[in-house]
Each structure stands twice: as structure tokens, then as C-alpha cells.
Amino acid sequence: xxxxxxxxxxxxxxxxxxxxxxxxxxxxxxxxxxxxxxxxxxxxxxxxxxxxxxxxxxxxxxxxxxxxxxxxxxxxxxxxxxxxxxxxxxxxxxxxxxxxxxxxxxxxxxxxxxxxxxxxxxxxxxxxxxxxxxxxxxxxxxxxxxxxxxxxxxxxxxxxxxxxxxxxxxxxxxxxxxxxxxxxxxxxxxxxxxxxxxxxxxxxxxxxxxxxxxxxxxxxxxxxxxxxxxxxxxxxxxxxxxxxxxxxxxxxxxxxxxxxxxxxxxxxxxxxxxxxxxxxxxxxxxxxxxxxxxxxxxxxxxxxxxxxxxxxxxxxxxxxxxxxxxxxxxxxxxxxxxxxxxxxxxxxxxxxxxxxxxxxxxxxxxxxxxxxxxxxxxxxxxxxxxxxxxxxxxxxxxxxxxxxxxxxxxxxxxxxxxxxxxxxxxxxxxxxxxxxxxxxxxxxxxxxxxxxxxxxxxxxxxxxxxxxxxxxxxxxxxxxxxxxxxxxxxxxxxxxxxxxxxxxxxxxxxxxxxxxxxxxxxxxxxxxxxxxxxxxxxxxxxxxxxxxxxxxxxxxxxxxxxxxxxxxxxxxxxxxxxxxxxxxxxxxxxxxxxxxxxxxxxxxxxxxxxxxxxxxxxxxxxxxxxxxxxxxxxxxxxxxxxxxxxxxxxxxxxxxxxxxxxxxxxxxxxxxxxxxxxxxxxxxxxxxxxxxxxxxxxxxxxxxxxxxxxxxxxxxxxxxxxxxxxxxxxxxxxxxxxxxxxxxxxxxxxxxxxxxxxxxxxxxxxxxxxxxxxxxxxxxxxxxxxxxxxxxxxxxxxxxxxxxxxxxxxxxxxxxxxxxxxxxxxxxxxxxxxxxxxxxxxxxxxxxxx
Numbered sequence: 095x096x097x098x099x100x101x102x103x104x105x106x107x108x109x110x111x112x113x114x115x116x117x118x119x120x121x122x123x124x125x126x127x128x129x130x131x132x133x134x135x136x137x138x139x140x141x142x143x144x145x146x147x148x149x150x151x152x153x154x155x156x157x158x159x160x161x162x163x164x165x166x167x168x169x170x171x172x173x174x175x176x177x178x179x180x181x182x183x184x185x186x187x188x189x190x191x192x193x194x195x196x197x198x199x200x201x202x203x204x205x206x207x208x209x210x211x212x213x214x215x216x217x218x219x220x221x222x223x224x225x226x227x228x229x230x231x232x233x234x235x236x237x238x239x240x241x242x243x244x245x246x247x248x249x250x251x252x253x254x255x256x257x258x259x260x261x262x263x264x265x266x267x268x269x270x271x272x273x274x275x276x277x278x279x280x281x282x283x284x285x286x287x288x289x290x291x292x293x294x295x296x297x298x299x300x301x302x303x304x305x306x307x308x309x310x311x312x313x314x315x316x317x318x319x320x321x322x323x324x325x326x327x328x329x330x331x332x333x334x335x336x337x338x339x340x341x342x343x344x345x346x347x348x349x350x351x352x353x354x355x356x357x358x359x360x361x362x363x364x365x366x367x368x369x370x371x372x373x374x375x376x377x378x379x380x381x382x383x384x385x386x387x388x389x390x391x392x393x394x395x396x397x398x399x400x401x402x403x404x405x406x407x408x409x410x411x412x413x414x415x416x417x418x419x420x421x422x423x424x425x426x427x428x429x430x431x432x433x434x435x436x437x438x439x440x441x442x443x444x445x446x447x448x449x450x451x452x453x454x455x456x457x458x459x460x461x462x463x464x465x466x467x468x469x470x471x472x473x474x475x476x477x478x479x480x481x482x483x484x485x486x487x488x489x490x491x492x493x494x495x496x497x498x499x500x501x502x503x504x505x506x507x508x509x510x511x512x513x514x515x516x517x518x519x520x521x522x523x524x525x526x527x528x529x530x531x532x533x534x535x536x537x538x539x540x541x542x543x544x545x546x547x548x549x550x551x552x553x554x555x556x557x558x559x560x561x562x563x564x565x566x567x568x569x570x571x572x573x574x575x576x577x578x579x580x581x582x583x584x585x586x587x588x589x590x591x592x593x594x595x596x597x598x599x600x601x602x603x604x605x606x607x608x609x610x611x612x613x614x615x616x617x618x619x620x621x622x623x624x625x626x627x628x629x630x631x632x633x634x635x636x637x638x639x640x641x642x643x644x645x646x647x648x649x650x651x652x653x654x655x656x657x658x659x660x661x662x663x664x665x666x667x668x669x670x671x672x673x674x675x676x677x678x679x680x681x682x683x684x685x686x687x688x689x690x691x692x693x694x695x696x697x698x699x700x701x702x703x704x705x706x707x708x709x710x711x712x713x714x715x716x717x718x719x720x721x722x723x724x725x726x727x728x729x730x731x732x733x734x735x736x737x738x739x740x741x742x743x744x745x746x747x748x749x750x751x752x753x754x755x756x757x758x759x760x761x762x763x764x765x766x767x768x769x770x771x772x773x774x775x776x777x778x779x780x781x782x783x784x785x786x787x788x789x790x791x792x793x794x795x796x797x798x799x800x801x802x803x804x805x806x807x808x809x810x811x812x813x814x815x816x817x818x819x820x821x822x823x824x825x826x827x828x829x830x831x832x833x834x835x836x837x838x839x840x841x842x843x844x845x846x847x848x849x850x851x852x853x854x855x856x857x858x859x860x861x862x863x864x865x866x867x868x869x870x871x872x873x874x875x876x877x878x879x880x881x882x883x884x885x886x887x888x889x890x891x892x893x894x895x896x897x898x899x900x901x902x903x904x905x906x907x908x909x910x911x912x913x914x915x916x917x918x919x920x921x922x923x924x925x926x927x928x929x930x931x932x933x934x935x936x937x938x939x940x941x942x943x944x
Contacts, residue, residue: 122368123369130205147207156400158213168196221244310357401423417443437468608794638674644666653689654833681714684725720761759785763778826845
């Protein structure tokens, strides 16, 4: 009644083939459940399956409670679907994916009631499902509810309001309609309860009830003693209650509930409304509540609903029992990967009695929940409560090194203090590995070698410590100088993984190997490693391992000139990871865009990231400036590229991240060459020349070709043509041997220009370059050649001159200059002057007839 518009919307949702999340909000008793029931009825009539999950108002429900009910209803085992091990925070997404897979069935309608009471982990599942809904998700909530704010971006919202005066009259009769409307504001539950009171004779016009509580209290008073006792005990269990538990705790047979039908729904073990349960509980004195809570707790001695047992013990004043059960509940929540619930429960346990162990567990749960401030605070508190050196170390190891400075500022002194204590060799190895990670992110590259070497030496014999030490040592061996050792570390990590049956270890070992082979220019060998990496990623499960695989797969495709595959795989990787951790997702995807821009016109995605890139951690800001300047230049945006490059500061002060020295220097050469910054180019070239014969590929995110290619282009830009010929000849050979045909074609393209500049024949080289450019679809290059005058005009356009300025420079009329510009645009198939500028950054430095 009074819900015509809402019911029409419900029918349209069911008729649609598009999955969606619908959020239904309103005050208590406004009819959210009733609308959900009507929706369910329509769905069942259409032959659709409908499943329900109920969030509960008490704090004792197990983690993922509504989803456990939903999974059970579709025939899935919640303990199997929700059972996943976690080694890093992102592993939790495997649970979300598993829930989504279990609910991936045609026509399914999922109703989740009272999400304002949901635990955070359950809300995260709902948010995950909302990003790609398969069927209809219908969730109800009580206003106000801050928790649904984040869901609104991917949901439709429907707000329910009170009934009209006519609807109230139809429900309760005309005689008292005006009074009831004034009392209830049209709230359907209140109106219905008053109508029921009129029917059963408890309504008094001279003393109308002021709330649902008044009505329930009057109805409760009329129950027989046994029924009242059983109902009051059930109210303390919750809106949904276990009949056997209520009967055992009250000492009253279940059959007594036959007299309480007006307070319960059709199931017989659920109160008609949350307000009904609240009213029954409110009828109890504090002493009566404590006594009943104690009896319920004692009856639940063997229960696995640990948080519920803790709630009852705390309600009767038994804090030691409550603390013990709360800790059990917190451990269970973390085991189920409901980290936010684990954090809440550990904090509740600490409030009942703090300890080092509780704070360590709290810190680890907070870390996995992504609550870094909470993790830091717990680690500091754990250190304060530590009573032994091993406990001091345990507190320090709660924190993990991160790119940002915030966590590291606390983690570093904690780790240094722990290292000053006498601890076991495995513990010291773990601390040294942690300190090495911290030094890596703090830019203290000079400290990594000693810290990681000692960690690795002490870790032998302890598998956990060895895995952590191998990670630390791998970070300490960047660039070409450390590549051989990184391959050895990869082999040892893979062997350790096989010995300990660790798919994650196998994944890291395979990744390190692929990265090292990419840097060696052994692209075919790297490609052969991908099946082993894929098997390891499949065993680990979750979005993050597949992201790692997609990133290196896209990088290899880009390096080998399979551009369409690189684009698609790179985009898939970005979409996988951005919902988990946006910064690494954006960083890897942008690096790939730069690699693709070596040979293709920059994409809209790449340009958007270049212009609106997130603020990276301090250690990576220089690299960010150089890569953004490179892509902006490739897009023909010279002024923006120059501004970005100037933000990098003086070349003499550059300190590039260890694993990105070569890609950073290559970007710098190409940017300074393209912008005509000869002085900076002369400073950068000698630094890059130290790596002659190597390949530029930073951490498997993008391949930038042989170093000699960038060197040759730099010397060409400086007019050092003989050296350019030498370097570009080497680059073409090195790229061909590596299996990077696009980079070989690029080298030959520029080599042809260098050969012409020294008066040598370039036709064969140019034809070879043009053939590959056409076959691979290298849109950043053109095989169309310009005349000397057109080349001269294009050069001036690239410098940013107007037609009038070009005319003055060449001593021709402005109309002639305009015609030359138009001829260049037509020959090259361009529409804008900025496209000419971008093309000239890759075009030969001399024209075909010059």
C-alpha cells in the first residue's frame, strides 16, 4: 500500500538484463523489509532464485554473517568459499572473488537487510559485488548510514517515506485515522501495530500509544508467564535467535512461544521487527538483563560464535571471560580474512585488559585491513608493553616498509632499537631484512648491501627468515651489476618455494627471473618463463598475482612489437589492480604507456595519466617527472613537457631510484634531445654511456630498448653524426638479437638520417626501417619523406614558430609559409601542428633530398 512507484521500479529491475545494486533507505518501520518481500515475490513468480542475508544489531555476529547466510542459501559451503590463507593484505580479494564466483548465476536476486549493522568486511564484499553485479542486489539500510556513501557511486538509491493520510485510513479505519496519522507520521510499522491494537482491544483513544515500544510493552504484559520469560530471554540473544538456546537459558519449553505469535514473524525464531526486540529488551531491569546474559553465556560454552559469547559475558560483568572470548573471536575473524572485524575485536579485548600479544595481533590485523595509522599505533604500544628482547623484535616486525615516509618514520627507530637487543639468529635476520627494506625506501642504497648480506647469512636454516632475507637481498642488487646475483636469488627462492610448498615464493622467484632476463635483452627466454609464472599465480590466487603476470606479459608484448596485445593486457592489469591499490596500478600502467609511445601515437589513457598523475612517494618523484615529460613530448605538448622536465631540477643533483636508473636516463636523453636542451643532454649522455651494451627495462613494467639506441639519438641531436652512426648501428643489431623488431626499426630510421648527414648511402637502411614500421603499425613514425623545404618548415613548426615567424626566418611570404605547413600536414596525414612536432621528435634530422 502506498508503494506504487517503488513496486514499478522493482518490476523494471527484474525485467532488465543488467545487473545492479539497489540501496533502499528509510527510518525504522518505514517498510524496507516489506518492499524487499514484494520484490522477492515478483522475482519468484518470474522463476528467479531469491536468497536473503540479514545483518544483526548485536555486536556478536561472526564475520561475513550476511554472506554466510546468502552462500548457504545458494548451496555453497560458506566455510569453503570464505576459507583462504593470506600473506599480504591484497590476498583478501581472493575471498571477494570467491563470493562473486559462488553467486555468479543467471537471474539470482540477493537481498541483504540492515546493512547499517554490517561488519566492515561484509560491506567490502557488497562493494566488490557492486562493481560488476551479475544479478540484482537489493540492500536495505536505516538512515542515516555513512557506510552506504561509498556504495552510492555504483548503486541506485530509493528512499522510502511515510504513508499518505488515505493509506493510513485504509489500514486503521476512518474513525481514528487523523489521530494515528499525527502520532505515526505515516510510518507503516507504527500504523500497522496500532491497527492490530485496535483489532485486539488494547487500543485506547484516550491514551494512545506514543511509540511502537508502548504497543509491544502492552502486548508483552498480556502474555502468560512462561511465554514472557522465553521471549525476554530470546530478545537478549538477538532479533534472530536460536530456539534451543533460548529455551535452555530460560528453562522454558519452546512450545511456550505459541502464545507470542504477535511479536514474532512467520519463522517463529525472529522478532517481527528490530524495534519489537528493542522494546522487549527495554522491559527488563539491569539485574534481570545480567542474570539472563549469564545463563545464555553458560549455555554457549561450546559455541563457535565467539563474539556473541563475549558479548553475553561482558553484559553480565565477567570481563576476564569476555576478554578471552573476544580474543578468540578476533583470531577467528582474521583467519576468515575479515580484518576490520579483527581490528575492532582486538581493540575491544585491549580495552578489557591490554597486553603485548594483543597489540601485536591488533597491529597485524590493522596492516591487513589497510589501516596504517592503526598498525603504527599498535606497534608502538606493543613495544611499550614488551617484556623481552624477542617481544621488542616482534613489535618492530609488525610494521612493513612502504614507499611513503609516514610508516617508515616509526618503523625505522623500532627496528634499530630491536637490533640493539640480544635476539635469536632467525629473528635478527628478519630484523635486518626489515631494516634493509626501510633503507631501500629511504633512498639509503649504500646501506642495503651490508644489511641484506648479513640477513641472508643469518637466515640459512630458517625458512621464514630466509624468504624475507632473499627479498631484501634482491632489492640490494639493482641494475646490470646485480643481475647475475638476482638470477641466483631467483633460483634459490624457487627452490625454497618448492621445499616449503609456497606458491607465493614460486611466484616471486619467477618474477625476479623474468625481470632479470628482460634487462638482459633475452626476451625470448623471458617469454619462456611465463607459463611457470602463470602456474604460480594461479596457485596463489587473487587479483594481485594476476596483475603481476599481466604487467610482465604486457611489457614483453610491447618489447616484441605486439602492440595490440600489450595495450589490451596492460589495460586489464590496470583494471585488476586499481581497485586494490591505485598507486602501483597507475605507475605500472603509465610506464607501459611510455614504452608504447616509443613507437605509437600516445593513447588517451597515457596522456590522462601524464597530466593528472598521482603524487608519487618522494623516492620516485624524479622518475615521475622524467617519464611524464617524455610522454607529453611524444604527444607534441612541448610546453607542458618542458615545464615537467624543469621540475626535475639540475641534472647534477639527480638521484634516480636504483632499479630505474637506466629507464630514467634513457627518458632524459630523449626528452633533452627532443626539446633541444643541448647543455643538459651533454651532462646526461656520459652517465648513460657507462651502460653501453645494456637494455633499459625497469622492474618488468616497460622496455625502452638498447642503451645504444638512446645514445645514438642523443649524439644525432647534438650533430655528432659519426658517433651516432656507430651507436645506432650497434642498436639495430642489439635490438634484432633481443627480438625487439620495433626498436631495431627505430634504430635504422635514425641511422638513415645519420648516414645522410655524413654523406653516406642510406637507402637500404631506410627501406628496412620503413618495411618494419609499416608491418608493425608504428604510428609514431611516418614512411613519407619531406622535401628539404618542407623538412625545414616542419623543424620550425616543432620549435613552436607561427606561420609569420617561419616566413621571417626563411625570408618567404606568410602565404607561402602557410602553404608549406599545409603540404606537410597533408603528406603526413596530420591535422594539427602539435602532431608535426611529435613526428619531428622521431623523424630523420635531414630530409630525403638533403
